[in-house]
Every structure is written in structure tokens, then in C-alpha cells.
Amino acid sequence: MKIKWNEENINILKECYPTNTWEDILRKLKTKNRPAISSKASKLKIKREYKEDLYKETNRKIRTPYTKEEDNYMIENYNKMFANQIAKNLNRSYFSITNRLSQLGIEKNVWSDKNMKILRKVYPKYTNKYIQENYFPNRSIASIRTQGNKNGMIKLSEDKNKWYVKEDILEKLRVFTKELGRSPTYAEIDANPNLPSSKTFERYFGALSKIVMAWGVIPNSFIYSKGIGAISSNGEKCDSNAEYIITEYLIKNNIDYHKTVKYSEYIDDNRCSTKTCDWVINGVFVEYFGLPEKPAYYKKMEIKRQILKENNVKLIELFKQDLNKLDNKLKTLSQ
Numbered sequence: 001m002k003i004k005w006n007e008e009n010i011n012i013l014k015e016c017y018p019t020n021t022w023e024d025i026l027r028k029l030k031t032k033n034r035p036a037i038s039s040k041a042s043k044l045k046i047k048r049e050y051k052e053d054l055y056k057e058t059n060r061k062i063r064t065p066y067t068k069e070e071d072n073y074m075i076e077n078y079n080k081m082f083a084n085q086i087a088k089n090l091n092r093s094y095f096s097i098t099n100r101l102s103q104l105g106i107e108k109n110v111w112s113d114k115n116m117k118i119l120r121k122v123y124p125k126y127t128n129k130y131i132q133e134n135y136f137p138n139r140s141i142a143s144i145r146t147q148g149n150k151n152g153m154i155k156l157s158e159d160k161n162k163w164y165v166k167e168d169i170l171e172k173l174r175v176f177t178k179e180l181g182r183s184p185t186y187a188e189i190d191a192n193p194n195l196p197s198s199k200t201f202e203r204y205f206g207a208l209s210k211i212v213m214a215w216g217v218i219p220n221s222f223i224y225s226k227g228i229g230a231i232s233s234n235g236e237k238c239d240s241n242a243e244y245i246i247t248e249y250l251i252k253n254n255i256d257y258h259k260t261v262k263y264s265e266y267i268d269d270n271r272c273s274t275k276t277c278d279w280v281i282n283g284v285f286v287e288y289f290g291l292p293e294k295p296a297y298y299k300k301m302e303i304k305r306q307i308l309k310e311n312n313v314k315l316i317e318l319f320k321q322d323l324n325k326l327d328n329k330l331k332t333l334s335q
Contacts, residue, residue, distance in 0.1 A: 003031050005040060017041050018049045066100055074101060111147055119144070123153040127200065166204055169196055174215060182324045183212040217324065242288055242323060243278065249326045250279065255333050257281045263304075267311045275304060281333045288318045 003009060009029055016025045017037070026032060041047070070090055077086055078101060087097045111119070115136070122131050128141045128148075136144060172195055177184055186198040186208065198208065205211050231237060234251055236259055238244035250257050261280045263272035279286040285308055291297040308315045322329055 003029060003033060003036050003040070010040075010044070013037065013041060013044070014046060017046045071100075071104060075104065116147075116151070119147060120151070120153065123148045124156045127196065129196070164196060164200065164204065169201070170205070170211070173201065173211065177212060177215065177217055183208070183217050240290065242290055242320070245323050246279070246286075246288060246318065246326065246330075249330065250281075253331070255281060255330065257286075263307065267307065267313065269307055269311060271303065271307050275307075284314045284316060284333065286316045286318065286330070286333075290320065292319065 012028050013025075016028055020028075022034065025037060026034065029037065031037070070092075073090065074086060074097065083097050083101070084094050086092075087094045090097070092100075118135055119131070122135055123144075126134075128144045131144055132139060132141050173184075173189070176189075176192060176195060180188070184192075189195050189198040189201065189208075201208060201211065232244060232247045232251065236247060238247055247259065249255075258280045259278070261277045263269070263275040263277060266280070266283075266285075277285045278288050287301075287304065289297075289301050292301060305315065307313075316329055316333075318326075318329060
């Protein structure tokens with residue numbers, strides 16, 4: 001709220017500003033606008049008489065000498081964490097910490113000649129994560145990467161970058177995939193602290209889809225894209241990756257089916273029109289609904305559901321999340 005500097009308020013300012021607390025000054029002037037009060041006091045050459053009160057009221061820390069324990073803490077951690085984190089842990093300001101480090105003759109993130117010699121030797125051969133864990137535990141990965149880039153260091157090609165044991169990281173990825181119950185995304189791999197980066201897996205093994213397919217897991221690229229279709233192992237045309245996956249499942253499990261069947265062949269209903277069912281198995285309609293989030297697609301889904309329900313035809317619905325666990329939906333059809 002804007003303050004009206006009439007004679008009454010100016011007198012309150014002259015009387016209260018030098019010695020009263022800010023809480024009292026704001027209450028008497030009926031405002032919360034401290035900067036406006038300070039500005040007016042400065043113009044009128046009115047000064048606060050008790051600096052200590054001012055420090056306390058504005059929540060600023062009164063300077064206190066650093067203890068030996070605080071100095072040791074900074075020396076121990078200045079290359080392990082950012083200065084603002086050290087400041088928070090010691091309940092000091094960022095600028096106070098950086099000034100104190102300077103007073104102690106400590107320049108944050110300075111690389112000694114010895115450290116640079118080690119970095120030049122290991123940087124080309126190993127990942128930054130490995131270098132940090134085994135050579136510079138007191139430095140961040142970002143610091144190592146920045147120093148390498150600044151000094152023109154380059155990672156060597158795959159055949160000279162073998163610190164990972166392929167079998168070990170492959171087994172870790174397999175366990176992680178099993179825990180998820182599906183193929184992990186690149187982002188999930190990068191976020192997992194027990195795994196190397198997704199780029200590392202690509203460097204050693206190629207595309208992630210090839211790895212998980214070898215374990216019988218359907219890649220995300222198959223599940224979440226329509227693809228260009230494929231021909232099943234019995235020679236039938238499939239219009240999408242999902243359709244191909246389901247058809248191959250039926251073939252592998254010796255489940256007899258009819259593919260792309262017109263509704264009108266089983267149901268006498270004018271609404272059937274040219275509608276087709278993906279698979280019919282022993283009179284059971286099996287539909288793969290790939291885009292239920294699309295309003296127009298969902299409307300067509302609902303029409304199919306209604307037709308089948310009103311004509312007492314059993315429907316098994318399949319969605320993207322079912323493609324890696326088709327047993328749960330289709331295994332009973334083979335019995």
C-alpha cells in the first residue's frame with residue numbers, strides 16, 4: 001500500500017525510525033512497505049541509531065568469526081559440493097563462504113598439475129562416471145567433463161574403451177528389465193544409479209531393442225508405434241507391429257483363429273456395416289485397441305462394444321500395456 005507522507009506520518013517517522021523496531025514502525029504507519037519508509041527516511045536524513053537491531057529485524061546474520069571446525073569442514077568439502085550447499089550446511093551466506101575460502105587461500109575447483117596429468121591419462125579411456133568414482137571422488141562428474149572439454153580431451157573409440165565387463169552390465173540390464181516387466185526406456189536407464197548410461201549400452205551392444213528382443217521382450221518401439229506392418233510366420237499380412245506381435249503369439253501357442261473377420265459374418269445387426277474384428281477365436285472376438293486416447297477412435301470402440309454386448313458375443317480387449325503379458329488375456333483360449 002502506498003504511504004501518504006502527510007505531516008502526521010512524517011512526525012511518526014521522525015519519532016519512531018531511529019529507535020523503534022520495524023514491527024512497531026510498520027504498525028504505526030499502517031503499511032508493509034519497508035523500502036518506501038527507508039527511502040523517505042533517507043531523504044529526510046533520518047538514521048537508524050541501533051545497527052544491531054536493524055540486522056536482526058531484516059534477518060541478516062551478524063558477522064561471527066569462523067570456528068576451526070567450520071574451516072576444516074570447508075577444506076574437506078569445497079571440492080565435493082557447491083558453495084551454496086556448504087553455506088546452507090553451515091548456516092552462512094554464499095558470499096561469506098566464498099570470501100572465507102579466499103581468505104584460507106583455497107580457490108574452488110582448481111586442478112593441480114598432478115591431477116591434470118592423471119586426467120589426461122584416464123579421460124580418453126574411461127567414462128566420466130568411472131573417472132569420478134575411481135580417481136576423483138571429491139569432484140563432480142560435471143567438473144570432470146568441463147575440465148576435459150576445456151583442455152581438448154577426447155574420448156577414444158569403443159575398441160579402446162573397455163572398462164565395463166559386457167556380461168556384467170548386460171546382466172544388470174536384464175534384471176532391471178525383469179523388474180519393470182517390460183523394456184526400459186533410455187530415460188529410465190539413465191536415471192538408474194546401478195547402470196551405466198544408455199549411450200554406453202548403445203556403444204557396446206547397439207540399439208536397445210536388439211538387446212531386449214534377444215530376451216523375448218517386446219521393444220518399446222514396437223509397442224508405441226504403428227510401424228509399417230509385417231508378414232507373420234504363416235504368411236498373413238499384419239498392418240501394425242502390435243498386430244504382428246499378437247498374431248505371432250497365437251501361432252506360437254497353437255491357438256486357431258480367423259483374422260480380420262467382418263462383424264456381419266457372425267452378427268445380424270445393421271450397425272455392423274463394414275466393421276471388422278482383428279481376430280475371432282472359437283466365437284470369441286479379440287480386438288486390439290491401439291488409440292483409445294483419440295476421441296474419434298474411442299467412439300468407434302464404444303460402438304463395437306455395444307454391438308457385441310447386445311448380441312451376447314464375448315469380447316477380449318487388448319491394449320498397448322498387454323503386449324508384454326498376452327498370457328494374462330489369451331492363454332485360456334488355447335485350452
